[in-house]
Amino acid sequence: xxxxNVADLNACILDNIGVIPKDIDLVVGIPRSGLLxxxxxxxxxxxxxxxxxxxxxxxxxxMSFNRKPSERMTGRRIAKALIVDDSLCSGREMQRTLxxxxxxxxxxxxxxxxxxxxxxxRQNVDIAFEMCQLPRIFEWNLMHHGSLVNACVDIDxxxxxxxxxxxxxxxxxxxxxxxxxxxxxxxxxxxxxLVTCRLEKYRGETEAWLHEHHxxxxxxxxxxxxxxxxRIKSGSHGRFKxxxxxxxxxxxxxxxxxxxxxxxxxxxxxxxVCIESRSLVLPSLDSIGKKxxxxxxxxxxxxxxxxxxxxxxxxxERTVDYYR
Numbered sequence: 556x557x558x559x560n561v562a563d564l565n566a567c568i569l570d571n572i573g574v575i576p577k578d579i580d581l582v583v584g585i586p587r588s589g590l591l592x593x594x595x596x597x598x599x600x601x602x603x604x605x606x607x608x609x610x611x612x613x614x615x616x617x618m619s620f621n622r623k624p625s626e627r628m629t630g631r632r633i634a635k636a637l638i639v640d641d642s643l644c645s646g647r648e649m650q651r652t653l654x655x656x657x658x659x660x661x662x663x664x665x666x667x668x669x670x671x672x673x674x675x676x677r678q679n680v681d682i683a684f685e686m687c688q689l690p691r692i693f694e695w696n697l698m699h700h701g702s703l704v705n706a707c708v709d710i711d712x713x714x715x716x717x718x719x720x721x722x723x724x725x726x727x728x729x730x731x732x733x734x735x736x737x738x739x740x741x742x743x744x745x746x747x748x749l750v751t752c753r754l755e756k757y758r759g760e761t762e763a764w765l766h767e768h769h770x771x772x773x774x775x776x777x778x779x780x781x782x783x784x785x786r787i788k789s790g791s792h793g794r795f796k797x798x799x800x801x802x803x804x805x806x807x808x809x810x811x812x813x814x815x816x817x818x819x820x821x822x823x824x825x826x827x828v829c830i831e832s833r834s835l836v837l838p839s840l841d842s843i844g845k846k847x848x849x850x851x852x853x854x855x856x857x858x859x860x861x862x863x864x865x866x867x868x869x870x871x872e873r874t875v876d877y878y879r
Contacts, residue, residue, distance in 0.1 A: 556807065556826045557691035558835035559671065561591075564641070564693075567670055568595050571684040575600070576666060580633045583610045585652050588695055589640035592670050596639060607652055610636065611659050635664040641693065642671040646679050690806075694833055697809070698742045704773075705806050707799060708742070710751040710761070712811025713830050714770060715739050725783035733760035738768050740830070745771040750799045750808070752792045755779045774803075793818030800825060810836075 559567075575596070583605050584593025590606060597604035605615040638656075640649060649667060656665060667680045671687035692700055711717045715736040722732040733753075749770075753761055755777045762775065776799050780786045793815040800808050800823045808827045810816040813836075816829035821842040829836050 556835065557687050557689075558694075558826075558828060559687065559691070560694035560833045562833070564592060564670060564695075565595055567684050568592065568599065572596070572599055574682060574684075575637065575668070576635065579635055579637045579666070580663075581605060581610070581615060581636045583607060583636050583638050585638065585640040585648060588642070588693070591695060592641045593637075593639035596637070596668075607638075607655065611655065611661070633663045635666060638665055638667045640669045641695075642687065642691075643669040643676045643680055643683070644673050644689070646676050649680065692807070692828065697828065698740045699744060701744065702807055703742055703744045703746050705747050707748045707750045707796070707803060707805045707808040708746050708772075709796070709809060709811045709830075710749055710753065711736075713740055713809055714742075714749075714768075715764070717811070723783070730757070730760060733757055733764060736764065741768055741770060745773065747773050747805055748799065748803050749775045750796050751776070752778050752786065752795060754782070754786065756781075794822060797822035 579600070579602060581604075582593050582597040582600070582602050584590035584607075586606055594604060596602075603615045609615060638649075638652060640652075643649060649669070653665070653667070666682065668682040668684075669680050670684045671691070671693075672680060672683040672685070673688055674686050677683055677686070690702070692702060708714070716739055718729065718732045718736070722728050749765070749772045751761070758775070758777060761777070765772070765775070778786055778795055780789065786792075796808065796810070796815065797819045800819060806825070808816075808819055808823070808825065809830065810819055810827050811830045813829050813831045816827045816832070816836040820827040820836045820838045824838045824843050824846045826838075827836045828834075
């Protein structure tokens with residue numbers, strides 16, 4: 556799993572910005588994600604910015620007054636435009652954009668740029684900053700990505716804010732929070748599994764909130780304990796989520812808390828996206844090795860020399876998959 560956050564995007568742009576031709580007159584972003592990358596590029600180069608529709612109409616976004624009007628493209632012909640998208644996978648969106656430009660009356664030179672590209676599409680764009688193979692997820696489209704259908708997603712700290720200490724009283728104030736919590740990152744696609752340490756006795760309030768905010772999901776999995784005190788005493792938040800992650804055979808877990816993210820990842824030996832750190836948390840080599848060893852021991856086989864060698868090779872393969 557390849558994950559990139561907004562900080563990664565900006566760092567990649569800055570690391571490669573020198574390859575952009577010096578005679579670019581205008582940066583044009585392909586909505587929506589392309590505008591994020593295009594805006595950063597335009598800011599770093601102090602160039603005017605437009606979206607595709609504005610470009611075709613001859614309109615650009617207002618620039619700051621760091622330049623004199625004569626230097627802000629006022630009344631000047633645009634000779635070379637940089638068409639920017641955040642990534643290129645199938646190439647369909649870039650092709651549609653270039654076709655729209657070709658059907659227009661624009662006569663300027665076009666240079667295409669993407670920040671991330673899959674290797675097989677590299678020849679279909681003029682400039683690509685970084686090869687980023689599938690599967691991949693970007694922070695800016697995390698809650699709108701097709702992988703949600705096979706993902707586990709936490710609720711508090713992801714879909715809505717966390718309760719305050721006063722609200723988290725396991726009583727009336729907590730019920731009020733469950734009913735009125737402000738949305739945070741709401742998915743626009745169905746989620747496979749909502750996995751929360753909220754107690755089973757609050758299922759009704761939780762389901763009502765999800766329905767109110769149009770969150771679609773296959774299954775809502777909650778902790779089945781009598782009260783908050785029992786849940787805290789068990790100290791099993793991360794373990795509970797890791798067990799569910801394993802049993803559902805989901806391919807991704809989106810977790811709010813960084814400590815729990817590490818525990819979930821190490822126990823499941825699968826990737827976890829942490830909202831708190833805006834990062835992808837991967838299992839440690841030790842965790843992967845222990846899980847593979849447990850599988851071998853459960854199989855009833857002895858660790859012969861040849862089996863031990865195969866185990867090491869399997870560990871190496873899994874390591875490459877996670878850390879390439």
